Amino acid sequence: xxxxxxxxxxxxxxxxxxxxxxxxxxxxxxxxxxxxxxxxxxxxxxxxxxxxxxxxxxxxxxxxxxxxxxxxxxxxxxxxxxxxxxxxxxxxxxxxxxxxxxxxxxxxxxxxxxxxxxxxxxxxxxxxxxxxxxxxxxxxxxxxxxxxxxxxxxxxxxxxxxxxxxxxxxxxxxxxxxxx
Numbered sequence: 001x002x003x004x005x006x007x008x009x010x011x012x013x014x015x016x017x018x019x020x021x022x023x024x025x026x027x028x029x030x031x032x033x034x035x036x037x038x039x040x041x042x043x044x045x046x047x048x049x050x051x052x053x054x055x056x057x058x059x060x061x062x063x064x065x066x067x068x069x070x071x072x073x074x075x076x077x078x079x080x081x082x083x084x085x086x087x088x089x090x091x092x093x094x095x096x097x098x099x100x101x102x103x104x105x106x107x108x109x110x111x112x113x114x115x116x117x118x119x120x121x122x123x124x125x126x127x128x129x130x131x132x133x134x135x136x137x138x139x140x141x142x143x144x145x146x147x148x149x150x151x152x153x154x155x156x157x158x159x160x161x162x163x164x165x166x167x168x169x170x171x172x173x174x175x176x177x178x179x180x
Contacts, residue, residue, distance in 0.1 A: 060128035068103035069128045087144040
């Protein structure tokens with residue numbers, strides 16, 4: 001009788017221990033899933049779809065002043081020289097060069113991560129991105145330097161980026177060049 005009683009108590013203890021272990025494993029799995037969800041959300045949230053356009057959105061960070069954002073982006077991604085950017089802004093070349101240097105320094109000091117902005121942050125950067133695309137097209141349509149009057153590759157790239165942006169933000173009238 002006492003052997004049966006001890007076996008029943010052992011069986012009951014084992015079942016309790018097994019239940020606790022299952023609960024712990026369940027909590028661990030839930031925590032792992034919660035930690036992996038932001039990565040999935042970020043991947044789903046990346047609606048840009050074009051590498052160059054992603055980089056333009058990244059470099060037009062709100063930490064920078066609007067003129068610095070555009071100047072830095074035109075220099076790094078637009079393929080324009082400092083002189084061409086200065087002519088686009090109608091300011092002296094040293095002014096633009098200083099803006100670019102300050103923008104790089106501000107990004108480094110603020111330790112801005114090199115990441116694609118979330119969908120909610122894209123709207124804050126849209127005006128600067130549109131300005132970059134507009135100025136790249138202007139330089140392509142009416143070249144400020146060189147033997148050619150036009151630079152068709154810049155025009156084509158700006159048009160391509162503009163079309164992608166128009167598809168992504170179809171509800172934004174500014175992207176389409178019209179009023180609401």
